[in-house]
Amino acid sequence: MAWDFSTDPDFQKKLDWMDTFVREEIEPIGLVWDKSTDPFDVRNKTTSALVKPLQAQVKQRGLWACHLTPDLGGQGYGQVKLALMNEILGRSQWASRVFGTQAPDTGNAEIIAHYGTAEQKTQYLQPLLNGEMVSCYSMTEPHAGSDPGQFRCRAWQEGSDWILDGEKYYSSHADFAEFIIVMAITDPDVPVHRGATMFLVPRATPGVEILRNVGLIGDPTDEPGSHGWVRYNKVRLNADAVLGEPGKAFEMAQKRLGGGRIHHAMRTVAYCKKALDMMCERSLSRQTQGSLLSEKQSVQNYIADSFMQLEQFRLLVLYAAWWCDQGDPRKSRMYISAVKVQAAEVLHDIVRRAVQVHGGLGCSNETPLASLWMTVPLMGVMDGPSEVHRVTVAKQVLRGHKASDDPLWPNEWLPAKREAARDKFARQLENSVGNL
Numbered sequence: 012m013a014w015d016f017s018t019d020p021d022f023q024k025k026l027d028w029m030d031t032f033v034r035e036e037i038e039p040i041g042l043v044w045d046k047s048t049d050p051f052d053v054r055n056k057t058t059s060a061l062v063k064p065l066q067a068q069v070k071q072r073g074l075w076a077c078h079l080t081p082d083l084g085g086q087g088y089g090q091v092k093l094a095l096m097n098e099i100l101g102r103s104q105w106a107s108r109v110f111g112t113q114a115p116d117t118g119n120a121e122i123i124a125h126y127g128t129a130e131q132k133t134q135y136l137q138p139l140l141n142g143e144m145v146s147c148y149s150m151t152e153p154h155a156g157s158d159p160g161q162f163r164c165r166a167w168q169e170g171s172d173w174i175l176d177g178e179k180y181y182s183s184h185a186d187f188a189e190f191i192i193v194m195a196i197t198d199p200d201v202p203v204h205r206g207a208t209m210f211l212v213p214r215a216t217p218g219v220e221i222l223r224n225v226g227l228i229g230d231p232t233d234e235p236g237s238h239g240w241v242r243y244n245k246v247r248l249n250a251d252a253v254l255g256e257p258g259k260a261f262e263m264a265q266k267r268l269g270g271g272r273i274h275h276a277m278r279t280v281a282y283c284k285k286a287l288d289m290m291c292e293r294s295l296s297r298q299t300q301g302s303l304l305s306e307k308q309s310v311q312n313y314i315a316d317s318f319m320q321l322e323q324f325r326l327l328v329l330y331a332a333w334w335c336d337q338g339d340p341r342k343s344r345m346y347i348s349a350v351k352v353q354a355a356e357v358l359h360d361i362v363r364r365a366v367q368v369h370g371g372l373g374c375s376n377e378t379p380l381a382s383l384w385m386t387v388p389l390m391g392v393m394d395g396p397s398e399v400h401r402v403t404v405a406k407q408v409l410r411g412h413k414a415s416d417d418p419l420w421p422n423e424w425l426p427a428k429r430e431a432a433r434d435k436f437a438r439q440l441e442n443s444v445g446n447l
């Protein structure tokens with residue numbers, strides 16, 4: 012009977028070290044280099060100089076890029092261990108760079124490791140795993156994200172070369188990435204799930220043009236953001252640029268997006284914990300109308316509701332991670348979608364209460380709650396909108412059920428069944444009365 016909520020003591024020691032390291036060495040970076048400095052922008056020499064010695068410590072401890080399996084050059088920790096690690100790393104945006112687990116590089120490394128040729132691995136994977144370069148994933152288009160059937164970015168062959176043409180939107184880190192994984196339609200005559208191909212495109216390739224660097228909600232509008240609106244102007248690529256097999260892009264994308272989604276959910280546990288900690292600290296410190304906030308029943312409700320939501324969410328994330336480790340693709344997909352939906356909902360509820368308990372300070376830009384609140388809408392959209400993930404969950408739940416024999420009645424309450432049960436009990440009663 013294995014149904015255990017404890018952590019292996021050896022691994023707990025690693026988590027304890029990570030916890031102290033993130034609190035003492037990494038979180039303070041965010042106090043000085045605020046939201047307007049992208050932690051992943053490798054062009055920033057000052058922050059890169061700060062991050063490198065920290066990365067060296069992580070590598071020395073064997074905690075670098077733990078998302079890959081040993082056959083792919085990683086630690087093989089599996090998703091449950093990664094979930095426990097990400098609960099700590101999520102406390103600071105800088106932590107995923109220091110531990111080599113930042114999106115979209117994690118997912119990109121995974122697909123290159125699975126589908127790349129030996130040359131592609133040498134050129135892209137190894138430097139990516141070493142933290143020497145940043146990558147980008149370019150799938151969403153300006154007019155279509157969750158409906159790939161509307162994708163227009165095309166690639167076709169000219170001799171042995173490929174020509175890539177079209178626009179992509181929200182290609183995170185495109186501007187400072189060394190290379191971009193681009194999904195393009197290569198066979199428009201078949202459904203998109205069979206007619207799209209992935210290409211490895213060096214950022215410096217002639218014809219790759221950033222039309223705009225889109226910023227996120229809450230970012231200053233007069234400064235460039237880090238999500239590229241990219242135009243591929245008949246970009247010429249050689250045959251080696253194809254990643255995996257032509258036509259298999261969607262199959263490959265599932266592999267990368269699954270990991271990405273669950274890692275976001277894992278880090279959301281950390282965001283929620285941070286908001287709850289702040290709510291508790293504030294309510295134990297602030298007096299209004301003769302008592303501490305922590306003594307007011309409505310604030311106690313906020314704290315209790317937040318604790319219960321967070322605990323439920325955390326267990327669901329760990330359960331989803333466990334299903335991934337069991338290697339059951341259907342269950343994994345369902346639970347990953349479930350935690351993806353829950354991440355946005357739970358983060359919204361807990362951060363909203365934390366902001367409320369902080370009053371005017373909570374509405375200011377002077378606490379981490381400001382950026383946590385701005386993260387809420389992103390969680391419901393990135394890696395696919397919540398509505399689409401709900402459909403995935405519902406379809407899987409429905410697979411375990413069948414329609415009632417008579418649409419007027421639930422199967423258990425069919426009149427014939429009730430009649431039969433009544434007859435059976437009447438006979439039993441008659442017999443037992445007769446035996447008295």
Ligand SMILES: Cc1cc2nc3c(=O)[nH]c(=O)nc-3n(C[C@H](O)[C@H](O)[C@H](O)COP(=O)(O)OP(=O)(O)OC[C@H]3O[C@@H](n4cnc5c(N)ncnc54)[C@H](O)[C@@H]3O)c2cc1C
Binds near residue numbers: 156227
């Ligand atoms: C912070 C962030 C980072 C991102 N990074 C990347 C990246 O690196 N690379 C990349 O390629 N993309 C990236 N994206 C894009 C992201 O994947 C898309 O925004 C997402 O898939 C939704 O696509 P869309 O924006 O075109 O919305 P649409 O597809 O237009 O959907 C808009 C809304 O319509 C509703 N909707 C859509 N479909 C359904 C449905 N079936 N049922 C009910 N309602 C529905 C939902 O409310 C949805 O939010 C990023 C997005 C964000 C916010």
